[in-house]
Amino acid sequence: MQRRQFAKLLSAGAATLALNAIPGGAGAKPQVAVTMDDFNLFGETDAEKLENSRAILAALRSRSNLKAAAFICGQRVNSELGKRVLQAWNDAGHTIANHTYSHWYYHRRSVEEFEADILRCEEIIKNYPRFTKRFRFPMLKEGDTAVRRDKLRAFLKERGYKMGYVTIDASDWYVDERLSARLKQNPKADLSGYRQFYLDHIWERAVYYDDLSRRALDRSVKHTLLIHHNLLNKLFLGDLLAMFEHKGWELIDATEAFTDPVFAAEPKILPAGESIIWALAKESGKFDRDLRYPGEDSVYEKAKMDTLGL
Numbered sequence: 001m002q003r004r005q006f007a008k009l010l011s012a013g014a015a016t017l018a019l020n021a022i023p024g025g026a027g028a029k030p031q032v033a034v035t036m037d038d039f040n041l042f043g044e045t046d047a048e049k050l051e052n053s054r055a056i057l058a059a060l061r062s063r064s065n066l067k068a069a070a071f072i073c074g075q076r077v078n079s080e081l082g083k084r085v086l087q088a089w090n091d092a093g094h095t096i097a098n099h100t101y102s103h104w105y106y107h108r109r110s111v112e113e114f115e116a117d118i119l120r121c122e123e124i125i126k127n128y129p130r131f132t133k134r135f136r137f138p139m140l141k142e143g144d145t146a147v148r149r150d151k152l153r154a155f156l157k158e159r160g161y162k163m164g165y166v167t168i169d170a171s172d173w174y175v176d177e178r179l180s181a182r183l184k185q186n187p188k189a190d191l192s193g194y195r196q197f198y199l200d201h202i203w204e205r206a207v208y209y210d211d212l213s214r215r216a217l218d219r220s221v222k223h224t225l226l227i228h229h230n231l232l233n234k235l236f237l238g239d240l241l242a243m244f245e246h247k248g249w250e251l252i253d254a255t256e257a258f259t260d261p262v263f264a265a266e267p268k269i270l271p272a273g274e275s276i277i278w279a280l281a282k283e284s285g286k287f288d289r290d291l292r293y294p295g296e297d298s299v300y301e302k303a304k305m306d307t308l309g310l
């Protein structure tokens with residue numbers, strides 16, 4: 001990261017990060033786990049798709065055998081190839097969790113339709129030994145009315161599910177979209193700018209959500225970073241994990257992160273959703289100036305990427 005960009009981050013709140021204080025205190029070393037959503041199988045041939053997924057697994061393995069949580073969108077792995085990919089993730093010790101079958105916006109579907117879609121995904125993933133009843137809403141959108149929000153929460157509890165909340169939300173999917181478009185245009189394109197943008201973007205969002213956690217909850221939670229099973233992470237996940245370590249953050253397994261009590265919180269905001277830190281800050285009513293809606297989206301990154309010619 002360039003000095004100028006780092007100075008900007010400092011002024012944006014990173015100055016509150018003291019990395020050498022006592023664990024659990026206001027300046028404790030932040031901890032972060034990887035959670036990976038959707039499982040788009042990307043690549044030209046089946047062999048290439050499998051190989052791409054293996055490259056992401058290798059990046060996790062290279063950081064002390066780090067264990068992630070995979071939030072699976074059923075329709076994207078409902079194939080022989082999908083089964084092989086899931087089996088590989090299972091066998092490598094990563095958690096397999098539910099992200100619905102169809103990846104619908106809950107806001108646009110009936111409660112019954114959406115519940116059926118959750119169970120449809122469960123059918124596909126339930127026999128993997130690493131399957132865990134943990135659920136994440138597509139687009140992190142949990143309901144636009146109190147009735148719909150609470151009905152789904154009750155349904156998930158009845159079925160034995162816990163929430164798979166994100167604490168650090170980001171737009172890696174958008175960086176991936178633009179990187180993939182560039183490669184289509186020019187397979188030999190220089191990707192170093194995308195790499196740097198991705199690292200800077202995730203770091204900026206990690207600092208923002210960790211700072212918000214310290215201010216709204218008086219502590220740094222065990223973070224769950226949301227990223228996706230995509231080409232961007234095939235290329236740069238290893239660099240991303242190295243960056244967190246270099247900045248003094250501790251990489252932890254997803255199962256360890258989900259022991260944090262923050263994941264049992266039930267913020268009563270509307271529309272419901274976003275990062276759990278965002279939602280709890282919103283519920284407190286004290287941080288409205290710092291809370292854009294939605295928390296993350298391509299619109300926040302587009303102009304920056306345009307300017308950089310990415």
Ligand SMILES: [Zn+2]
Binds near residue numbers: 038073103
């Ligand atoms: Zn998703």
